[in-house]
């Protein structure tokens with residue numbers, strides 16, 4: 001079991017209530033795990049706890065079966081095995097140019113120069129960053145910064161990859177590149193946990209889905225089964241991936257393309273399943 005939370009509670013200094021409460025979860029090796037939930041429900045806090053950046057007030061975290069040790073030395077070792085891509089790329093980028101930034105973590109690991117050069121070159125290619133290799137970080141667009149932040153962590157080949165809103169600021173082509181890189185590392189045995197509001201991305205990628213609310217995991221299971229729980233997701237203020245909405249509409253065999261289009265537009269403009277139900281019937285459109 002790479003990572004496990006056992007009744008973990010964490011409260012930010014000066015905060016009135018915990019951001020994460022009595023939270024228990026286990027992520028088996030090799031899993032593609034999605035984490036969804038409305039704003040402020042505790043997703044980023046959970047990821048920071050998993051990376052050892054925050055220490056729980058109560059409860060315990062286990063990494064590969066051993067309780068997390070918060071000594072400097074152990075945290076250094078943990079960070080070589082667990083990589084976190086922050087929601088805001090500005091929190092990740094440390095060096096002057098793209099190439100320096102991607103090599104930074106590898107240099108800290110004390111790897112031979114030739115291996116560092118090889119890995120950096122491959123990562124620049126993988127993330128379509130070759131042309132930007134010598135560009136100063138502060139000359140990059142937000143989407144380019146996000147790609148560098150993701151590359152910074154992927155180049156380290158962590159055993160557990162934690163990502164906070166990885167598709168934020170990425171255009172569709174770069175989202176596809178990210179997808180294929182995630183497929184590649186999954187095939188190589190990496191476990192990944194991705195927190196996101198991008199339901200279409202998570203629907204396509206995740207094999208396991210956890211839903212958070214008020215600092216707790218409130219739904220968990222195979223992604224397809226969790227997305228089938230329309231009413232509960234709606235009650236939690238969450239929508240559905242477009243593909244699930246489409247499947248619901250298409251369950252009615254008599255539905256025309258025009259009706260599907262009109263229903264999908266309504267879904268996109270007004271939100272998820274609740275508005276769908278309130279409309280009552282497809283045929284009335």
Ligand SMILES: Nc1ncnc2c1ncn2[C@@H]1O[C@H](COP(=O)(O)OP(=O)(O)OP(=O)(O)O)[C@@H](O)[C@H]1O
Pocket residue numbers: 012013014015019037038039040041042043044045046087
């Ligand atoms: N530095 C902080 N100090 C005090 N409270 C904080 C701090 N950071 C976050 N919080 C609070 O902790 C709770 C959980 O925040 P967190 O960022 O983990 O949520 P999230 O699910 O990642 O949200 P989002 O989807 O908006 O990114 C929120 O109520 C938030 O207001």
